[in-house]
Amino acid sequence: MANGGIIGTVNNPTSSTATGVWQQEEQYEAVRDGTWPERPLFTTKSLRFNDGSSDKLTRTQSNGNRQKFTLSTWLKRSALNTTSPNIIKAGANDGTRNMLRFEGTNQLRFYGVDASVGSGASIDIKTNRVFTDPSAWYHIVVAVDTTQGTASNRIKIYVNGVQETSFASNTIPNQNTNTQFNLNGIVMAIGASSFGSSEYFDGYMSEVINVDGTQLAPTSFGVANSDGVWTPIIYTGTFGNNGFNLQFENAAALGTDSSPNGNTFTVSNLTSIDQSTDYPKLNYSTLSPVALGPARQTLSDGNLTGTSTDWDSSVSTMAFTTGKWFAEMKCVSGAANGMIAGVTDESDLTLLRSGTSGLGFTTNSVGYYQSGTKYIADSETSYGASFTNNDIIGIALDMTSSTKTVTFYKNGASQGAINIPTAGTLTYFVGSATSNGTTSMNFGSAAYAISSGNADANGYGNFEFAVPSGFYAMNTANLAEFG
Numbered sequence: 001m002a003n004g005g006i007i008g009t010v011n012n013p014t015s016s017t018a019t020g021v022w023q024q025e026e027q028y029e030a031v032r033d034g035t036w037p038e039r040p041l042f043t044t045k046s047l048r049f050n051d052g053s054s055d056k057l058t059r060t061q062s063n064g065n066r067q068k069f070t071l072s073t074w075l076k077r078s079a080l081n082t083t084s085p086n087i088i089k090a091g092a093n094d095g096t097r098n099m100l101r102f103e104g105t106n107q108l109r110f111y112g113v114d115a116s117v118g119s120g121a122s123i124d125i126k127t128n129r130v131f132t133d134p135s136a137w138y139h140i141v142v143a144v145d146t147t148q149g150t151a152s153n154r155i156k157i158y159v160n161g162v163q164e165t166s167f168a169s170n171t172i173p174n175q176n177t178n179t180q181f182n183l184n185g186i187v188m189a190i191g192a193s194s195f196g197s198s199e200y201f202d203g204y205m206s207e208v209i210n211v212d213g214t215q216l217a218p219t220s221f222g223v224a225n226s227d228g229v230w231t232p233i234i235y236t237g238t239f240g241n242n243g244f245n246l247q248f249e250n251a252a253a254l255g256t257d258s259s260p261n262g263n264t265f266t267v268s269n270l271t272s273i274d275q276s277t278d279y280p281k282l283n284y285s286t287l288s289p290v291a292l293g294p295a296r297q298t299l300s301d302g303n304l305t306g307t308s309t310d311w312d313s314s315v316s317t318m319a320f321t322t323g324k325w326f327a328e329m330k331c332v333s334g335a336a337n338g339m340i341a342g343v344t345d346e347s348d349l350t351l352l353r354s355g356t357s358g359l360g361f362t363t364n365s366v367g368y369y370q371s372g373t374k375y376i377a378d379s380e381t382s383y384g385a386s387f388t389n390n391d392i393i394g395i396a397l398d399m400t401s402s403t404k405t406v407t408f409y410k411n412g413a414s415q416g417a418i419n420i421p422t423a424g425t426l427t428y429f430v431g432s433a434t435s436n437g438t439t440s441m442n443f444g445s446a447a448y449a450i451s452s453g454n455a456d457a458n459g460y461g462n463f464e465f466a467v468p469s470g471f472y473a474m475n476t477a478n479l480a481e482f483g
Contacts, residue, residue, distance in 0.1 A: 064182025212240025384415030
């Protein structure tokens, strides 16, 4: 027999599957000859959308199934309480459109209007639940089949594998309603309006999928791991004619469709620097848009860049009670006006939030000031070298002993360890500046170009300078091991 005497279907490798019965030697030869299919991996990248830059992806749709489809994406929000940021939208300038978006109230909404049938929404499903965690990745699935006889089955919305069932509005489409999704000649946009310039998303998206012609459950895209955390898996099904799979793996072609369809999107205002290694399986810290209230910096670039007006500070979304942690702060502009990098205990967040005290001026915070001094508990003393625009300040926080320390680095050179006044019950990283100052934090996935590239001992992060021995990038994998 062609399969070496074993009873079974003759093996038949293709680019994506290996069928039939295989002998070990045959498998070895297939691997050697490049005919054994490689196991697909979930993307290790995301795309960072900045609403201030009018970032978006667009594509004119081809013929597809307008009544039956599934949309799936993983995303992490940066800006909250903003007006109607679109996740994905399809429609024309005549007012006919369908969209998945967040409301200014942070509710998730799947909405549709058909201008040809008069005023009012044909679809309007809005959750009671709000989504306000800027540190979390959400997996959102909208599964549509308007041919269903049971109205409640026509549109199903899932977040992290769980179906949403509590709605502030619940206008279900009539049976056999046609949507603008998969409509030939109509523009689909990711991260913005499909026509005009508005409704921009601010945050990260990873793996955006449209399955044309099938209403799927979220288990096609994710699974709960042993800890009960909803985790991405590879989608292995078909895509239909108008379907696509955006993985954002090619920094030079961010709109590339990884499905067999080749339904590539046009990229607007997104460049290779907007590709991020912050993705659902490896969640990195950013700066928090909520922790410091009105005194925080104005944040951009996926909550990594902060612009100040008057000693404004922003703190990391991750904080630590133990472990050794490292980040870098780039002095983008306005350093001479007053710029400071440092750490703070949670007990000082209220003072920083009030805007009456800056980093280093509170009891339990430490700051390295641009003149080369250090500020501890409102006391300024000599410390190290001064720094200016384009310098990169490393921050190494050691929480492993009873005496907590922070060491600052200027362009890779240590300025010496400083004892933190508090016992360090929960310590945050902080970037701060005075009037017209801009800083950009790198917790392992920078929003600025890295010329050298250095990872921690676990292989995580992309830093300009070497990570001090024993210190780690601020992501969930390292936090699970050392935090």
